[in-house]
Amino acid sequence: MGPTVTARFEWPVRVYYEDTDLGGVVYYANYLKFLERARSEWLRHLGVSQVQLLESQRLLFAITAVEIRYHRPARFEDALVVTVELETLRRASMVFRQAIHRGGPDGELLCSARVTAACLDADSMRPRPLPAHLFPE
Template sequence: MHSFPIRVYYEDTDMAGIVYYANYLRYIERARSDWVRQIGIDQLAMKAQGIVFAVRRIEADYIQPARFDDVLEVVTRLMKITPARMIMGQDVRRGETLVFAAKVTIACIGAGGKPARLPAELRLMPIAEAQ
């Protein structure tokens, strides 16, 4: 599991003072990028080799509103790995309160948008870390 802190800024909120729904997607993207960097995958090097990650699918549940100046935590866990994609669970919490939950499928693609193999660092992760 990976934990990534987020503070809600004024610019993240709508006129009602709650986090605008699309910003949760930004939050979980930042957390995924940080997780990938933390496990040693250089996405710029991948891109130079013609391979990139792309979001294939997101299932999102908006559970409770987050508000200006809240301190949130994005928890990312790897749920499943195949040779060309990974499925991740991502929760956004305010303390113990779950405010947003997503199941994200990430595909690895190469030239022309065709499936490519995930980097070995991901494909070879032990099952215990993937749950």
Template sequence: MSSAAEFNWTIRVYYEDTDTGGIVFYANYLKFFERARTEWLRACGVGQQALAQTHGKMFVVMSTAVDYHAPARLDDTLKLTVEVERLGRASVQFFQQAWRISDAEPQLLCTGRIRVGCVDTQTLRPGAIPTEVFARIQLNPA
């Protein structure tokens, strides 16, 4: 369930995350993964707002591939993982997982591969990840 280069972020499932049956709406896993990547980046010492203000760059999602294994439900506690699979000059590919940890035995709920690209905040054109940010990602792959 865990590797040496894995970042973990824990959340609770709230009513707003679920459908009328109390099951997490499938698209909300992308929101959960986004929050975990944001916290991972913050743990690397990079704030998204500072990245935009200092470097004029931001990360945008380029592609996603998500597999659903089991449903999360209202009040579940989830562990979200972040692993860097590939770091390029202008993009990062992540492998992410959502685990239910509120039960005795952790259960894998969802996996995803998310690729983000670095773009200029004004033109939205692709650009290289700033050197300082690239170095922090290399030092803290997850």
């Protein structure tokens, strides 16, 4: 049996110098990059190729809303874990709960977010239903 859509997915990331500001603290917008990469890795883990969706079905995903809270700063060389949990699966969108922890998935909470992604027709940029075969659960 393959990976489950509703299971919490964890993706490790290391903070590099380029992620930080002058004080060695992760620049606030870079947390969004970490969250994005984890969602992309979650899809890949489920066997979903975004390139294949675009080329064969003319589908893509676009972020329509982000609620983010910064709890503690991440710093240069920190080992982080970014988590992804599917909160809601709608006809043409998904809502994710995500978090970034220092040291592991149960480590110090640095950032929490709720992210909404819409499924769009690549040509018209209008909402389109998610293909049922992507998330059969």
